[in-house]
Amino acid sequence: xxxxxxxxxxxxxxxxxxxxxxxxxxxxxxxxxxxxxxxxxxxxxxxxxxxxxxxxxxxxxxxxxxxxxxxxxxxxxxxxxxxxxxxxxxxxxxxxxxxxxxxxxxxxxxxxxxxxxxxxxxxxxxxxxxxxxxxxxxxxxxxxxxxxxxxxxxxxxxxxxxxxxxxxxxxxxxxxxxxxxxxxxxxxxxxxxxxxxxxxxxxxxxxxxxxxxxxxxxxxxxxxxxxxxxxxxxxxxxxxxxxxxxxxxxxxxxxxxxxxxxxxxxxxxxxxxxxxxxxxxxxxxxxxxxxxxxxxxxxxxxxxxxxxxxxxxxxxxxxxxxxxxxxxxxxxxxxxxxxxxxxxxxxxxxxxxxxxxxxxxxxxxxxxxxxxxxxxxxxxxxxxxxxxxxxxxxxxxxxx
Amino acid sequence: xxxxxxxxxxxxxxxxxxxxxxxxxxxxxxxxxxxxxxxxxxxxxxxxxxxxxxxxxxxxxxxxxxxxxxxxxxxxxxxxxxxxxxxxxxxxxxxxxxxxxxxxxxxxxxxxxxxxxxxxxxxxxxxxxxxxxxxxxxxxxxxxxxxxxxxxxxxxxxxxxxxxxxxxxxxxxxxxxxxxxxxxxxxxxxxxxxxxxxxxxxxxxxxxxxxxxxxxxxxxxxxxxxxxxxxxxxxxxxxxxxxxxxxxxxxxxxxxxxxxxxxxxxxxxxxxxxxxxxxxxxxxxxxxxxxxxxxxxxxx
Numbered sequence: 191x192x193x194x195x196x197x198x199x200x201x202x203x204x205x206x207x208x209x210x211x212x213x214x215x216x217x218x219x220x221x222x223x224x225x226x227x228x229x230x231x232x233x234x235x236x237x238x239x240x241x242x243x244x245x246x247x248x249x250x251x252x253x254x255x256x257x258x259x260x261x262x263x264x265x266x267x268x269x270x271x272x273x274x275x276x277x278x279x280x281x282x283x284x285x286x287x288x289x290x291x292x293x294x295x296x297x298x299x300x301x302x303x304x305x306x307x308x309x310x311x312x313x314x315x316x317x318x319x320x321x322x323x324x325x326x327x328x329x330x331x332x333x334x335x336x337x338x339x340x341x342x343x344x345x346x347x348x349x350x351x352x353x354x355x356x357x358x359x360x361x362x363x364x365x366x367x368x369x370x371x372x373x374x375x376x377x378x379x380x381x382x383x384x385x386x387x388x389x390x391x392x393x394x395x396x397x398x399x400x401x402x403x404x405x406x407x408x409x410x411x412x413x414x415x416x417x418x419x420x421x422x423x424x425x426x427x428x429x430x431x432x433x434x435x436x437x438x439x440x441x442x443x444x445x446x447x448x449x450x451x452x453x454x455x456x457x458x459x460x461x462x463x464x465x466x467x468x469x470x471x472x473x474x475x476x477x478x479x480x481x482x483x484x485x486x487x488x489x490x491x492x493x494x495x496x497x498x499x500x501x502x503x504x505x506x507x508x509x510x511x512x513x514x515x516x517x518x519x520x521x522x523x524x525x526x527x528x529x530x531x532x533x534x535x536x537x538x539x540x541x542x543x544x545x546x547x548x549x550x551x552x553x554x555x556x557x558x559x560x561x562x563x564x565x566x567x568x569x570x571x572x573x574x575x576x577x578x579x580x581x582x583x584x585x586x587x588x589x590x
Numbered sequence: 591x592x593x594x595x596x597x598x599x600x601x602x603x604x605x606x607x608x609x610x611x612x613x614x615x616x617x618x619x620x621x622x623x624x625x626x627x628x629x630x631x632x633x634x635x636x637x638x639x640x641x642x643x644x645x646x647x648x649x650x651x652x653x654x655x656x657x658x659x660x661x662x663x664x665x666x667x668x669x670x671x672x673x674x675x676x677x678x679x680x681x682x683x684x685x686x687x688x689x690x691x692x693x694x695x696x697x698x699x700x701x702x703x704x705x706x707x708x709x710x711x712x713x714x715x716x717x718x719x720x721x722x723x724x725x726x727x728x729x730x731x732x733x734x735x736x737x738x739x740x741x742x743x744x745x746x747x748x749x750x751x752x753x754x755x756x757x758x759x760x761x762x763x764x765x766x767x768x769x770x771x772x773x774x775x776x777x778x779x780x781x782x783x784x785x786x787x788x789x790x791x792x793x794x795x796x797x798x799x800x801x802x803x804x805x806x807x808x809x810x811x812x813x814x815x816x817x818x819x820x821x822x823x824x825x826x827x828x829x830x831x832x833x834x835x836x837x838x839x840x841x842x843x844x845x846x847x848x849x850x851x852x853x854x855x856x857x858x859x860x861x862x863x864x865x866x867x868x869x870x871x872x873x874x875x876x877x878x879x880x881x882x883x884x885x886x887x888x889x890x
Binding site for chain 2 (some may be wrong): 245258259261262263264265286287289290291292293308309310311312313314315318319321322323331334335337338341342359360361362363364365366367369370371373374375377378382384389390391392393394396399404405406409446478487488489492493495544549
């Protein structure tokens with residue numbers, strides 16, 4: 191069996207490095223042009239080159255999204271851009287528009303072609319066609335259940351399956367809600383996320399059905415419990431959604447999924463699902479997560495109606511910059527408020543997290559302070575256990 | 591050139607359609623199609639198609655759904671059956687249809703109908719592999735469509751009348767709402783989603799999937815005039831979904847009248863008003879003259 195890939199999002203170069211550092215086998219990024227998520231920072235061609243160099247040095251791959259649905263006036267610069275991606279040694283492009291496959295062949299551009307989830311591949315016959323025409327990998331529609339995933343894998347085409355992140359309400363690549371309601375083109379990076387709005391529902395005679403707002407917003411997806419199933423099914427790549435997400439979110443998710451994949455592969459017979467990791471994962475997400483279509487068709491329980499349990503996450507307290515072995519102190523950069531006496535949790539790639547009590551806090555002037563109040567402030571706290579640069583510090587929520 | 595296809599109305603008034611020189615009918619098949627006022631059962635297909643052929647009209651079968659894997663076996667059987675019937679073409683949305691037809695060498699012309707039909711290069715990609723035609727997606731402007739027709743050889747079709755399907759969800763969104771709030775749901779399938787800021791009512795219909803529609807009815811008769819005046823070789827599609835049947839006949843007559851007098855500006859304006867009034871002035875011309883925003887700026 192080939193090694194399964196853990197694929198993480200990276201909205202910029204910093205996030206790319208964090209994702210790989212925390213255990214991603216591959217990252218997907220967007221360039222400044224031809225990519226959805228127009229509001230993400232996205233990469234210049236020089237940044238793509240730097241990202242690829244960093245990734246390859248760390249045995250990871252980089253896929254670049256070229257996933258807008260092209261209009262007749264959007265072709266300018268595309269061939270040159272694809273050549274630049276080839277020269278940058280990117281490992282594949284993720285595209286929605288199938289003509290790019292011919293464009294690569296006609297221009298002798300050697301880039302692997304992954305078909306985006308925007309193509310909404312829901313069945314094995316569609317996958318069979320894509321394989322025949324030279325698509326190396328299909329990113330499956332998020333509506334696929336496990337039987338469909340198996341049927342598509344049977345076509346001997348590489349499959350990429352979303353395991354975590356936001357869901358679209360409607361079939362991807364087929365949704366014009368944003369176009370009609372905001373004039374922003376959802377298929378060219380302008381999606382206004384209309385499916386997160388609330389509405390009223392009226393009957394066919396335009397009489398209001400009830401005072402309860404009508405919403406169509408889905409909860410997020412998490413297939414943490416089903417990682418062993420996906421590995422055994424032969425999925426090629428497990429994909430985390432969220433190019434706009436923070437480094438804390440990416441590092442936390444990548445670390446957890448990495449640990450689950452590695453634990454299962456190293457000892458399948460004795461593998462046990464770890465509820466503690468589930469708690470970490472759910473805490474990090476800002477919406478509830480659920481298995482969505484994987485086991486059965488979603489019902490009312492898989493979506494939101496009255497508002498959302500969407501919380502702004504203040505768990506992330508700081509980044510470890512260094513460890514002073516002599517003083518037994520962590521040197522950190524603050525991200526959210528914490529104070530003397532708090533119990534905090536420290537974690538890093540491929541290792542168990544642990545708690546410490548904040549016995550004191552010192553600033554760069556060596557002054558004792560009662561609380562860490564200022565974002566990006568450099569501080570020292572005591573810790574007997576050695577930590578590593580780029581470990582992360584968060585609120586201890588395990589005892590809540 | 592500029593022939594008219596209409597969705598097959600419940601009452602098939604073939605005399606009317608012959609007099610008005612309607613080229614053909616788009617029709618939906620129960621379980622395999624969506625967004626039709628009525629569906630043909632698979633068991634009745636031959637009879638209905640024979641009746642239409644007898645009256646010298648063409649049949650376009652609209653398979654405008656995306657299919658889950660558990661529907662594929664039935665889809666294969668249907669396509670084999672259709673290949674033996676006298677139909678002009680299948681209008682498809684799922685690439686599975688294209689693959690099954692080609693892999694089994696079925697003698698069926700294929701017309702691509704998807705929101706991905708946005709540019710000539712993608713159309714040409716499929717044309718090289720045996721595509722016969724396409725229906726352009728509604729977010730494309732008329733000028734873009736004209737450019738596309740010039741850069742492709744496939745049969746071009748543009749929808750110029752009817753509600754526009756904005757999106758489709760495989761979730762049962764209306765049933766879910768009723769279940770969540772413990773409200774008894776009646777047998778209605780059609781509801782409206784009301785957007786409070788713009789005060790627009792968007793039709794939303796739940797059957798196998800949940801479909802969202804534009805708040806206004808597309809009235810593209812002036813664009814039809816432009817297509818004829820510019821000698822654009824294409825067909826137009828008039829869609830009766832959720833439209834009163836008598837009004838739809840008026841709409842067809844208006845488009846046919848325009849086709850017969852394409853150079854008369856004042857007459858075209860009058861016809862436009864006829865269509866608007868039949869739709870209680872709840873009309874617009876969608877994106878035909880209105881580009882959507884590609885790059886979103888920070889303050890948009």
